Amino acid sequence: LFQGDLGPFNPGLPVEVPVWLAINLKQRQKCRLIPPEWMDVEKLEEIRDQERKEDTFTPMPSPYYMELTKLLLNYASDNIPKADEIRTLVKDTWDTRIAKLRLSADSFVRRQEAHAKLDNLTLMEINTTGTFLTQALDRMYKLRTNLQPGEGAHSQDF
Amino acid sequence: SFMQGSKLEIPLWLAKGLHDSKRRIVSVELPKIYKEAWRTVFSADANVVDLHKMGPYYYGFGSQLLNFDNPENPEIAQTILQTFISRFRRIMDSSQNAYNEDTSALVARLDELERALFRAGQRGLNDFQHWEKGQASQITASSLVQNYGKRKFTDTDG
Numbered sequence: 001l002f003q004g005d006l007g008p009f010n011p012g013l014p015v016e017v018p019v020w021l022a023i024n025l026k027q028r029q030k031c032r033l034i035p036p037e038w039m040d041v042e043k044l045e046e047i048r049d050q051e052r053k054e055d056t057f058t059p060m061p062s063p064y065y066m067e068l069t070k071l072l073l074n075y076a077s078d079n080i081p082k083a084d085e086i087r088t089l090v091k092d093t094w095d096t097r098i099a100k101l102r103l104s105a106d107s108f109v110r111r112q113e114a115h116a117k118l119d120n121l122t123l124m125e126i127n128t129t130g131t132f133l134t135q136a137l138d139r140m141y142k143l144r145t146n147l148q149p150g151e152g153a154h155s156q157d158f
Numbered sequence: 159s160f161m162q163g164s165k166l167e168i169p170l171w172l173a174k175g176l177h178d179s180k181r182r183i184v185s186v187e188l189p190k191i192y193k194e195a196w197r198t199v200f201s202a203d204a205n206v207v208d209l210h211k212m213g214p215y216y217y218g219f220g221s222q223l224l225n226f227d228n229p230e231n232p233e234i235a236q237t238i239l240q241t242f243i244s245r246f247r248r249i250m251d252s253s254q255n256a257y258n259e260d261t262s263a264l265v266a267r268l269d270e271l272e273r274a275l276f277r278a279g280q281r282g283l284n285d286f287q288h289w290e291k292g293q294a295s296q297i298t299a300s301s302l303v304q305n306y307g308k309r310k311f312t313d314t315d316g
Contacts, residue, residue: 070290074292102250102251102254105250106246106247106250109243109246110243124286127282127285127286128282128285128286129279129282131278131279131281131282132253132254132275132278132282135274135278136250136275136278139217139271139275140242140246142221143217143221143239143242144239146221146224146235146238146239147232147235147236147239
């Protein structure tokens with residue numbers, strides 16, 4: 001368990017608390033949640049458009065943009081203006097980013113590169129594709145060692 | 159016993175054991191999919207080939223074949239690697255794409271190594287979808303524990 005101090009809580013005045021507490025208080029109908037500044041239709045449209053335009057990954061306003069969007073829209077959509085549009089915008093941005101990630105992976109495999117650097121990915125994206133990618137690259141690495149003369153495959157791994 | 163020069167089908171492990179480049183007890187004839195005619199098909203478009211029918215361990219078996227001194231080994235190794243590289247994209251996309259209705263036709267044509275990768279991709283997708291539906295935070299009994307029978311008190315007596 002950890003502990004700390006929060007507050008002061010004054011009626012009518014906004015106060016910053018950890019997300020888990022905010023959700024908890026909201027569920028108990030003790031507060032109204034104020035969405036983060038980036039959870040706004042115009043801002044998210046900008047981000048979505050930039051994501052579609054650029055080959056590289058847009059730096060996201062939060063490394064937990066997916067998680068926060070899901071939590072806030074699930075528990076506090078009444079406090080978020082244009083919640084449905086926001087949901088769609090975030091999903092569109094996610095889809096674009098994942099597609100880009102796959103494109104990158106394919107390019108990396110085709111060119112048999114040894115090293116890649118992908119900035120601005122969030123953990124959510126990495127975890128969704130990570131298992132597949134690491135296994136595939138491991139397999140490919142083994143196939144590449146076949147190319148070395150005098151080094152027939154020793155592994156029985158299929 | 160058999161005559162020198164006769165042709166037999168023997169298991170790979172036996173061929174490996176008998177093989178010795180100095181004593182020349184056995185020489186190995188390549189299965190046709192590793193020979194030049196098929197290698198040309200692979201380099202034209204590896205995606206159309208039914209590797210399950212042709213294998214189902216195309217990559218693993220092919221890697222093991224490289225243990226025998228065959229002058230075509232460099233070409234074989236290169237073809238196996240390039241085949242993997244060209245089929246990679248489709249496996250990744252279909253395993254990770256929720257909107258793909260029927261992947262069974264594709265999976266039927268994958269060799270065992272590719273099928274394992276496909277399953278890894280599916281797991282990533284399934285985990286994401288579970289999280290999206292809010293199922294990730296539900297505590298469920300471990301599948302290991304569910305299989306334990308309930309112990310009766312009489313079992314613990316004496």
